[in-house]
Amino acid sequence: MAAEITQAAPAPGFLPLPCGAMRSDRAFTVIAWGVGLVGLVLPLGILGFLLIEGMARLSWAFLTEAPAGFPLGSAGGIAPAILGTLALVAIGLGVALPLGVAGAIGLVEYAPEDSPWVRVMRFGAECLAAVPAIVYGLFGYAVLVVLFRLQISLISGALTLGLMMLPIILIGAEEALRGVERSLREAALSLGVSRFNVVRRVILPKALPGILSVTLLAAGHAAGSAAPVMFTASVAFARGTPALDAPVMTLPSHLYYVVSEGADLEQAYATALVLVVGLLLANGCAALLKRRLAR
Amino acid sequence: MTATEPSAVPFSAQRVRGRFSDRAARLASRAALALVVLILATLLLLILREALPALGSALSAEGILRADWAPLADPPRFGLAHAVLSTLMVTTLALALAVPIGFGIGLFAAEFAPAWLRHVLQPCLELLAGIPSVVYGFFGYVTLVAWFERYGGMATGESLLVGGLILAVMVLPFIACTSAESFAAVPRALRESAHSTGVTRVHVVRRILVPMALPGLFAAVALGLGRAVGETLAVLLLAGNSTALPTSYLDRGQPLTALIATELPEAALGTAKYHALYAAGLALILLTVTINSVVWRLKARVMRHGG
Numbered sequence: 001m002a003a004e005i006t007q008a009a010p011a012p013g014f015l016p017l018p019c020g021a022m023r024s025d026r027a028f029t030v031i032a033w034g035v036g037l038v039g040l041v042l043p044l045g046i047l048g049f050l051l052i053e054g055m056a057r058l059s060w061a062f063l064t065e066a067p068a069g070f071p072l073g074s075a076g077g078i079a080p081a082i083l084g085t086l087a088l089v090a091i092g093l094g095v096a097l098p099l100g101v102a103g104a105i106g107l108v109e110y111a112p113e114d115s116p117w118v119r120v121m122r123f124g125a126e127c128l129a130a131v132p133a134i135v136y137g138l139f140g141y142a143v144l145v146v147l148f149r150l151q152i153s154l155i156s157g158a159l160t161l162g163l164m165m166l167p168i169i170l171i172g173a174e175e176a177l178r179g180v181e182r183s184l185r186e187a188a189l190s191l192g193v194s195r196f197n198v199v200r201r202v203i204l205p206k207a208l209p210g211i212l213s214v215t216l217l218a219a220g221h222a223a224g225s226a227a228p229v230m231f232t233a234s235v236a237f238a239r240g241t242p243a244l245d246a247p248v249m250t251l252p253s254h255l256y257y258v259v260s261e262g263a264d265l266e267q268a269y270a271t272a273l274v275l276v277v278g279l280l281l282a283n284g285c286a287a288l289l290k291r292r293l294a295r
Numbered sequence: 296m297t298a299t300e301p302s303a304v305p306f307s308a309q310r311v312r313g314r315f316s317d318r319a320a321r322l323a324s325r326a327a328l329a330l331v332v333l334i335l336a337t338l339l340l341l342i343l344r345e346a347l348p349a350l351g352s353a354l355s356a357e358g359i360l361r362a363d364w365a366p367l368a369d370p371p372r373f374g375l376a377h378a379v380l381s382t383l384m385v386t387t388l389a390l391a392l393a394v395p396i397g398f399g400i401g402l403f404a405a406e407f408a409p410a411w412l413r414h415v416l417q418p419c420l421e422l423l424a425g426i427p428s429v430v431y432g433f434f435g436y437v438t439l440v441a442w443f444e445r446y447g448g449m450a451t452g453e454s455l456l457v458g459g460l461i462l463a464v465m466v467l468p469f470i471a472c473t474s475a476e477s478f479a480a481v482p483r484a485l486r487e488s489a490h491s492t493g494v495t496r497v498h499v500v501r502r503i504l505v506p507m508a509l510p511g512l513f514a515a516v517a518l519g520l521g522r523a524v525g526e527t528l529a530v531l532l533l534a535g536n537s538t539a540l541p542t543s544y545l546d547r548g549q550p551l552t553a554l555i556a557t558e559l560p561e562a563a564l565g566t567a568k569y570h571a572l573y574a575a576g577l578a579l580i581l582l583t584v585t586i587n588s589v590v591w592r593l594k595a596r597v598m599r600h601g602g
Contacts, residue, residue, distance in 0.1 A: 025495040029407065035396055036403030039416055039471055042464060043423040046434060053437075103331045106324030121328070127587045128335055131580055132525025133428075134552050138559070138576040139338045142345055146564060163334065170331065196320040224427025227527040227552070231559050252429040252528070259433050259532055269437075272430045283425040287418065 047276070054273025062270055067254075072237055074264035078271055080238050084154070084248030088233060089223045091158035092165055097215060100169030107170075108177040109199055122174070128167040133227040136164045140232040155244045157233020164228055165218040172214025176207040179293075213289035220282035224275065226252035251275045342580060345573035349373070359571050364538040364554075366568060373571035375578075377540045381455060381548030384541060385530060386523045388459030389466055394516055396463075397470030401515070402500065404471070405478035417472075424468040432532030435461035440533065449545065451535065456544040458534035462526060466519040473518055477511020477597060478504055514593040521586040525579060527552040551575045 062077040069075030111118050140160030150156040180203050188198045226234070234253035242248045252275060258268045352358040362374025404416050435457055443452030481504055489499045505512070535547025536557055549557070555572050562569040 021495050021497075024497055028495075028497045028500075032399060032403045032407045035399030036408055036412075036416065038396060039400035039403070039467075040412075040419055042467070043419040046426065046464075047422060049434070049438075050430070099327050099331060102324045102327030106321075106328040110321045110324055121332070123588075123591060124332075124335060126591065127584045128338075130521050130525075130583045130587050132527065132552060132583065134525070134527045134555050135342065135576050135579055136338075138342060138345075138555065138573060141559065142341055142573070143337070163338070166331065166334070194317040196317040199320065220425065224425075224429070225528075226427075226429045227556060230556060252427055255429050255433055256528060256532070259429075259436055265437060268433055272433050276426055276430055279425055279427060280422065283421060287421060 050269070050273050050276055053269040057266055057270040058273060062267075063274070066239055067237060067249075067267075069264075072257075072261075074267060078249075078251065078254060078267075078274065080242075081249040081251045081254040081271070082274070084234070084238065084242050085223050085250045085252075087154060087242040087248065088158045088161055088229065088250060089219050091154070092161035092222060093215065093219055095159060095162035096165040096169050096218070100166050101173045101211060103170050104173035104177055105199055107174050109195055109203070122171070125167040125170045129171060133164060133225040136160055137228040137231050139163070140228060145232055151245070152232060152235070152247045153245050154233055154242050154248050157229040157248070157250075160228045160232045161222040164225070165222050168218040168221065169211075169215055172217070173207070173211045176210025176214065176293075177203060179210060180206045209289045209293045213286040213293070216282045216286035216289070220279045220286070223282070224252055224279050226250065226256050229253055230256075251278075339580065342573055342576050345570060346577040347570075349567065349570035349574040350577075359574050363540065366558075371567065373568050375551065375554070375571065375575055377538055378549055378551045378554040378575065379578075381534060381541055382524060382550040382552075384455050384544065384548065385459045385462055385534060385550055386520065388456070388544065389462035389523045390516065390519060392460070392463035393467045393470050393519055397467050397515065397519070398474050398512065400467075400471035401474030401476075401478050402504070404475040406496075406500070406504070420468040420471055423464070424472075427528075428465070428526055429528040429532075431461050431465055432529040435529065435533045451547070453533055453535035453547055454545050455534055455541055455548045458530045458548070458550070459544065461529050461533055462523050465526060465529060466522045469522055470515045470519040473515035474508070474512055477508040477515070480511065480597065481507040510593040510596040514590045514597070517586050517590045517593070521583050521590075524582055524586075525552060527556055531556050551579060 063082065064079050065077030066080055067076040067078065107118055107121060137160065140156055140163070144150045144156040144159055145152055150159075184202055184206065185198060188202045189195070193201075222228075229250050230253055233248055234250045235247040236249075236254075236257045238247055238249045251271060255268055255271045255275065258271065259265065349359050359373060359375045360379075361376060362372040364374055364377055365372040400416070400420070404413055408416060439457045439460060440452035443449050443454070443457060485503055485507065486499065489503045494502075530550045531553040534550060534553060536549050536553055537547035538549055538554075539546070541548040555575055558568065559572050562572055
């Protein structure tokens with residue numbers, strides 16, 4: 001832009017850019033576009049690959065049948081894995097969502113603003129959100145599976161995933177609550193409404209899309225990670241509906257077992273597709289909610 | 296009796312109920328916070344406790360920092376050296392690729408892309424960030440590993456090279472998004488006044504955008520580093536899971552996370568192996584906490600500049 005303008009109408013006193021600079025400018029623009037397109041082609045390419053390869057192997061029976069064949073997973077479907085993943089995330093959310101939202105309300109509404117206590121909490125939560133998933137697996141194994149004798153079971157895995165989602169939900173809910181306009185809160189408080197009712201009737205409804213959005217993100221993150229459930233909940237094969245005290249199959253760990261056995265990858269394509277599409281739906285909804293909130 | 300007293304009466308009558316529920320709510324939310332703190336403190340302390348027996352002799356020749364991983368030797372040795380080296384190699388390769396490309400995408404999104412393209416690019420990067428680790432592992436397994444086996448003349452395509460390549464794709468969206476944000480946060484006036492003096496775009500980027508966005512760019516690298524170090528499933532499937540000390544990128548290796556994932560199911564409680572694996576977990580925690588405090592500092596600086 002700048003180069004074109006100076007070239008078209010060189011103002012008196014300004015010289016057009018030297019030729020070398022123009023050329024390097026043009027090269028720079030080309031490189032920037034090239035790199036930018038990498039950011040476009042890479043995700044679409046990976047998604048396209050999974051879609052094309054996965055769709056060919058996807059069927060209704062695949063979604064509704066249990067795995068079969070030898071080695072396991074070379075025939076049949078992934079119904080128990082879908083159920084297991086849903087159960088794990090649902091129970092985990094049942095723990096993490098109330099705790100996270102209540103904690104966030106405590107931080108935003110019942111703590112003095114910008115007290116060191118709030119900052120320490122936020123720092124701790126951000127550190128924990130960054131701790132690798134496998135560390136949660138280590139913790140879940142040592143505490144839930146071994147110490148509390150819950151064995152490798154749905155409940156151990158769900159609590160582990162709940163712990164993993166907790167800091168994400170806490171941070172997100174806190175941001176959503178803080179994002180509610182000050183004037184609303186102050187107007188309500190000035191009318192003599194108690195803090196509790198201000199939170200319940202004014203702040204929470206306003207912050208709800210933001211909280212839901214981060215909850216979906218956290219749930220998607222948890223549903224997709226195999227590392228925390230590998231030692232706490234998942235087995236290569238489980239039948240029937242998930243029970244609290246029995247191990248379950250999960251989509252990511254099923255995919256891992258099938259690939260690491262390395263025998264027959266046909267089913268793995270479809271499993272990966274189901275997992276990715278499910279997570280994309282969750283993330284897409286989260287993004288929509290966030291955008292609605294921004295407007 | 297002051298003049299304000301009578302007008303306060305109708306309010307105080309209503310407030311009694313409000314006060315009670317208010318107190319209950321405050322108590323409940325504080326209790327929730329305390330529980331969160333308690334759980335998280337337990338997490339740290341417990342992993343520290345389980346790691347402690349392995350830390351005492353960490354620096355001796357048999358310790359976790361110097362020995363090799365030889366569970367079948369007599370006495371068995373549980374050194375983490377090969378895993379630390381593998382993590383270092385994979386992470387270095389991933390960042391060496393993802394940082395320049397990620398910054399490029401960030402710059403493109405903030406400076407070059409027309410608005411419509413920006414609105415396409417953002418969800419695309421979110422898509423990349425939303426694909427789970429195990430799917431990346433699978434994807435790398437059926438593409439890169441297969442290609443290396445067929446065309447690279449390697450016996451097994453699994454190697455630190457493949458792990459690093461896929462890891463680069465995985466951390467790319469985090470680096471790109473964070474750097475795009477910090478490029479976009481550079482005040483418009485600065486950028487426009489620079490352009491209005493007729494200098495080239497290269498010049499504006501080099502002299503205005505990059506220096507102003509520098510803290511954010513560092514934060515982006517740190518964020519990517521944290522992600523790369525902690526990724527498990529992808530490197531577990533792609534790096535080859537070999538306990539030998541890797542000497543080149545074509546060797547198979549076993550990053551810390553992959554080591555934990557492979558060995559924990561077979562580690563009996565309270566054995567040296569079990570403690571060594573928790574020491575590896577502790578190392579991961581310490582690393583991410585360190586990285587996070589750096590990001591925290593840098594973010595504070597970016598906000599101060601922006602405000």
